[in-house]
Amino acid sequence: MQKVGRQIVRTLLLTVACVLSAIGAKAQGADVEILDSRIRTVEFRHSEAADRTTGKVPQVVMCHLAAPETLTLDFDMIGSETETLYYTFLHANREWEPSDLMDMEFCNSINRFDGYDSHQQSFNTTTDYVHYHIDISTEPLTASGNYFVDVYSVSDDRLLLRQKLWICEDLCGVESEIEYVGSRQRLRVVVTATGMNISTPEEQLQVDVWQNKRLDDTRRLTTPTFINGGQASRSATTYTYTDIEPLYFEGGAEWLWADNRSIRNVTFGSARIEYFEPFYHYTLSADQRRPYTYREDFNGGSWIETQDRTDDVTVSADYSIVHFSFLPDDPELLRTHQFFVIGDATGWTPTSANMLSPNYDNISFDGQYLIKQGLHNYTYVARKREKDVPRFSDSVGSYGQTENDYFIAVYVHLPQDTYDRLTAFKTHNSMYKKR
Numbered sequence: 001m002q003k004v005g006r007q008i009v010r011t012l013l014l015t016v017a018c019v020l021s022a023i024g025a026k027a028q029g030a031d032v033e034i035l036d037s038r039i040r041t042v043e044f045r046h047s048e049a050a051d052r053t054t055g056k057v058p059q060v061v062m063c064h065l066a067a068p069e070t071l072t073l074d075f076d077m078i079g080s081e082t083e084t085l086y087y088t089f090l091h092a093n094r095e096w097e098p099s100d101l102m103d104m105e106f107c108n109s110i111n112r113f114d115g116y117d118s119h120q121q122s123f124n125t126t127t128d129y130v131h132y133h134i135d136i137s138t139e140p141l142t143a144s145g146n147y148f149v150d151v152y153s154v155s156d157d158r159l160l161l162r163q164k165l166w167i168c169e170d171l172c173g174v175e176s177e178i179e180y181v182g183s184r185q186r187l188r189v190v191v192t193a194t195g196m197n198i199s200t201p202e203e204q205l206q207v208d209v210w211q212n213k214r215l216d217d218t219r220r221l222t223t224p225t226f227i228n229g230g231q232a233s234r235s236a237t238t239y240t241y242t243d244i245e246p247l248y249f250e251g252g253a254e255w256l257w258a259d260n261r262s263i264r265n266v267t268f269g270s271a272r273i274e275y276f277e278p279f280y281h282y283t284l285s286a287d288q289r290r291p292y293t294y295r296e297d298f299n300g301g302s303w304i305e306t307q308d309r310t311d312d313v314t315v316s317a318d319y320s321i322v323h324f325s326f327l328p329d330d331p332e333l334l335r336t337h338q339f340f341v342i343g344d345a346t347g348w349t350p351t352s353a354n355m356l357s358p359n360y361d362n363i364s365f366d367g368q369y370l371i372k373q374g375l376h377n378y379t380y381v382a383r384k385r386e387k388d389v390p391r392f393s394d395s396v397g398s399y400g401q402t403e404n405d406y407f408i409a410v411y412v413h414l415p416q417d418t419y420d421r422l423t424a425f426k427t428h429n430s431m432y433k434k435r
Contacts, residue, residue, distance in 0.1 A: 030215040030348035031060055033162040040129070040319070041304065041372045042075040044149075044163050047135075059213055059301065060407060062166040062425045068139035073115075073149065073163060074314070076122075076129040076372065084154040085117045087136060092146040094206050094411040094420040096164070099145070101419050106143040113137075120315045126278055127319040127370075144169035144422045145411075164215075171196065171423040172410050177434045180400035183393070185249050185430055188242040189221070191410050193423075194235070198412065201227065201239055206420075208409040211249050212299045214342075216349045217389045219246040251402035251430075252392040255297035255377035258284055258345065262307040263320045263373060273320075279370075280320040286364060287380065288327040292399040297377050299405050302344040304374040317373040326356065326365045326380050326395065333382065333394060334358040339365040340390055343378040346371070350381065350390050404430045 032042050044061055047070050063069045077083065091099045091106045103111040115134040122129045136149060149163040173192035178185055189207055198204050207221040221241045229237030241247060259267050263280040266273055271283045309316040324341045328334065335358070340350040346369045347354045356365035365380075381390035392398045410424035 030213050031164040034160075035162070036077070036158075036160045038078045039161055040076045040078060040370065041302075042073070042161065042163070043304075044071065044073050044165075047072055059299070059405060060164070060166065062168055063138045065141065065144050065167050065169040068137065068141070071136045071138065071165075073134045073136055073151070074132065075161070076131050078127065078129050078319075078370075080121065080128045080130065082119055082121075082130050083132075083160075085115070085132065085134065085151055085160070086154055087113050087115050087134060087149055087151045089141065090148040090150055090162075091143065091419065092148060094146065094208070094413075096146055098148075099419050101143065105418070106145075107140045108142050109140045111140075113140075120312075122315045123311060124309075125316065125318040126275075126280065129319070131314045133314075138165075138167065141167055143167070143419060145420055146422065166409060166422060166425055168422045168425040171412070171421070174408055174410060174424045174426045175434075176406070176408060176426065176428045178406070178428065178430045179433070180251070181248070183251060183398040183400055185251050185400055185402075185404065186243075187247040187249070187406065187428075188240070189247070189408060190241075191224075191239045191424065193237050193239070193412070196237075196412065197414065198237065198239075204413055204415075205239060206411045206413075207241060208407075208411070209247065210407055211252075211404050213344070213348050219249075221246060249404070249406075250392045250398040251400045251404065252379065252398055253290075253292065253396040253402055254295050255300055255343070255379050256287060256396075257297070258282075258322055258371070258376040258378055260320055260322060260371060260373050261305050261375065263318060264308055280318070281323060281368075282320045282371075283323040284325065286325040286327050287396075289329055289395070289397045292397075292401065294401070294403070297403075298344075298375075299403070300343040300348070300377045300379070302374055302376045304372055306373040308373070313373075319370055319372050321368050322371045322376075323368045324356065324366065324378070325359075325362070327363065328365065328395070331363050334360060334363065334365070337382045337384050337394055338386075338390075339380055339382045339395060341367055341369070341378050341380055342390075343376060345369065345374075345376040346378060350383070356380075402430070406430065 091101045093099045117134040147165040175190045177188040202223045210218040224239040226240040260282045306317040339356040356367040359366045380395040382394040383390040406428045408426040411420045412423045
């Protein structure tokens with residue numbers, strides 16, 4: 001009876017921890033919406049393995065319409081109950097709202113796939129979870145654009161998560177330049193369209209630009225600064241976007257590291273590790289703004305890994321509650337600003353889940369999050385008003401030389417089109433001034 005009682009308490013504590021760290025999870029990952037608070041550690045990537053030693057940790061996933069791929073979607077579901085899953089595709093417009101296309105207009109088969117999903121129970125971990133792996137083929141897709149991969153439970157057709165996917169048909173060319181301007185990075189984007197009659201680019205052409213996975217701060221460009229070429233001709237026309245405020249981004253600072261690969265031994269950057277049933281608690285050293293220093297990072301990414309076990313990391317890596325603390329330069333910020341900890345491990349879109357609480361005794365912003373063992377990048381952003389996009393300037397600082405990835409997506413919607421076509425997609429790292 002006592003053992004059963006302890007198990008009930010353990011389950012309740014686990015459930016409460018998941019709910020508290022997943023409040024607002026619908027917007028948790030910027031490129032993924034999580035609609036079940038038990039889901040953690042979502043990894044969506046191309047089938048080829050990433051390599052953390054080179055910093056190539058997957059960020060957003062784009063596939064070419066003419067070259068179908070098999071993608072992998074992995075995630076954990078806290079607890080021991082298993083689900084049978086299926087997925088569907090949902091076509092979206094350039095604003096990431098469901099488009100008017102019917103399934104048969106973008107998918108050449110029945111739009112419901114089992115994905116050859118597999119699941120495994122965690123092994124000898126303090127936190128019970130089920131790891132799910134789904135293979136997702138883009139071969140059925142016949143239209144370019146923005147897509148959601150929706151994962152459902154077979155038992156009740158309940159939507160569990162919604163993952164963003166970009167499908168590009170490579171009809172336009174894109175060149176970009178990056179210049180360091182004080183604490184900011186300024187982009188210049190040139191789109192080249194050949195054989196496309198874009199008569200009103202402010203309506204028919206849209207360029208989205210964002211930094212790392214901060215899709216909450218996407219800059220949508222609709223009016224070119226310069227147009228070069230005959231718009232009505234079949235020759236190449238270039239559309240240049242330059243020296244406009246939306247193309248100025250804060251550089252931020254290089255990302256910080258949370259290394260909880262071992263939850264038994266204190267590592268660099270951690271203050272202490274303690275165990276309070278049912279979780280290990282991993283307390284990081286307090287962070288604060290520091291002068292710029294270059295260090296390699298994942299630009300907010302995570303790499304799941306454990307030093308405590310040699311078994312399959314997908315089911316042997318444990319979860320711990322990681323405690324974050326940031327010491328602001330100005331104590332007045334405790335009263336005037338909201339602070340968030342962002343990254344793959346904690347979520348990219350600022351919500352109540354990754355918001356830090358002001359600690360007036362320690363003059364700090366504090367928070368905690370349930371995170372799987374591994375190497376995790378994180379940083380802090382702050383905002384003064386609820387509708388503001390959080391910035392680096394009041395938290396870790398902003399430096400023009402900071403290394404960042406930028407993503408550029410080009411959408412075209414001509415009068416004869418029935419949807420927003422994704423005609424170009426590009427990644428540009430700020431270490432390379434021109435690409």
